[in-house]
Amino acid sequence: MTSVPEVVRVDPEVPATGVLVGDEERAAVDRVLASGMLAQGPEVAAFEAEFSEHVGGRPCVAVNSGTSALLLGLLAVGVGPGDEVVVPSFSFAATANAVALTGARPVFVDIDPAQFCLDPSAVRAAITERTAAIMPVHLYGHPAAMTALTEIAAAHGLALVEDAAQAHLASLDGRPVGTFGAVAAFSFYPTKNMTTGEGGLVVCADEETARRVRLLRNQGMERRYANEILGYNMRMTDLHAAIGRVQLRRLPAWTMARRENARVLTEGLEHLGAVAVPRVAPGAQPVWHQYTVRVPDRDRVAASLEELGVRTGVYYPTPIHRLPAYDLDLDLPHTAVAASEVLSLPVHPALTRAQVERVVAGVALAVAR
Ligand SMILES: Cc1ncc(COP(=O)(O)O)c(C=O)c1O
Structure with a gap:
């Protein structure tokens, strides 16, 4: 073992x-x-x-x-x-x-x-x-x-x-x-x-x-x-x-790894004008289940990252009230914009430092294209 x-x-x-x-x-x-x-x-x-x-x-x-x-x-x-x-x-x-x-x-x-x-x-x-x-x-x-x-x-x-x-x-x-x-x-x-x-x-x-x-x-x-x-x-x-x-015993170290990955991502991405990095509220200690940026040109940037070998996720592309199961016509402007702009980048603790740096480089390249 x-x-x-x-x-x-x-x-x-x-x-x-x-x-x-x-x-x-x-x-x-x-x-x-x-x-x-x-x-x-x-x-x-x-x-x-x-x-x-x-x-x-x-x-x-x-x-x-x-x-x-x-x-x-x-x-x-x-x-x-x-x-x-x-x-x-x-x-x-x-x-x-x-x-x-x-x-x-x-x-x-x-x-x-x-x-x-x-x-x-x-x-x-x-x-x-x-x-x-x-x-x-x-x-x-x-x-x-x-x-x-x-x-x-x-x-x-x-x-x-x-x-x-x-x-x-x-x-x-x-x-x-x-x-x-x-x-x-x-x-x-x-x-x-x-x-x-x-x-x-x-x-x-x-x-x-x-x-x-x-x-x-x-x-x-x-x-x-x-x-x-x-x-x-x-x-x-x-x-x-x-x-x-077993997982619970490992969780504190994994959480620190997520925080470190998030720190490297923010440091590398915050000065790129085309990407808005996540903002942490005063007093909050997030655990970075997702590291989610806003990119107005989201779908193009995601496709570019895919080509560069960086997998991303969109959580969530459709607000719940718009799903067929609910199908409600509501005016929730911040929700609508978020659904069209959010892009989650890899931040999980299985990443190596080199992979996190590759994410930063990939995003810089994708938004410049
Ligand atoms: C915000 C949120 N609520 C509820 C759930 C439901 O959890 P589960 O998939 O374990 O049923 C999930 C995860 O899938 C989630 O992300």
């Missing part, structure tokens, strides 16, 4: 994402297989306890995806039919889907163009007597404007539900994301800052909420065959949790 992880690369060029899994993850899975206890068991409990150390000791409940974490978090704080939940339209569809799947209505509002997260003044303007919750997304690993949003939620008696799917270990004024809301949801999908294969986790402000999430996760049961409420099977398996425990 070696402590140096194997790097799984999607191709020999500079990949947009990189999944770091190695001998330790394999050994952890083998250990669980050998135990014969494959479904939710002691590995899940240990993973929850270990994750809790990163979110101020709050109770954590691991589930089978980030979407499940959002859905169960919303249900546990009482969101349901007839309610409205304020969400950004500039996010992954799962943000709004989780709301809609409770029977509540997602109310899409605009973002702050500086950090791509919910604009507190737009949130304030969207509140009605049916509003039950506000769901900020810490997009790209940058914390949303939690100070203002916490004040708004408190003033109107609303639940704050954090979509922290992309923001493991991010913080604002020294406080970790996941510890602001009544509940917060993390994702462990392979492209996230850490993975369990598929998986998610709900962080809860109190034990009572955590108990409701645990019931919802497991058919409404705490004791076997004593089903108290209607529930799902959204359990995490011990196989996934064992991988997550």
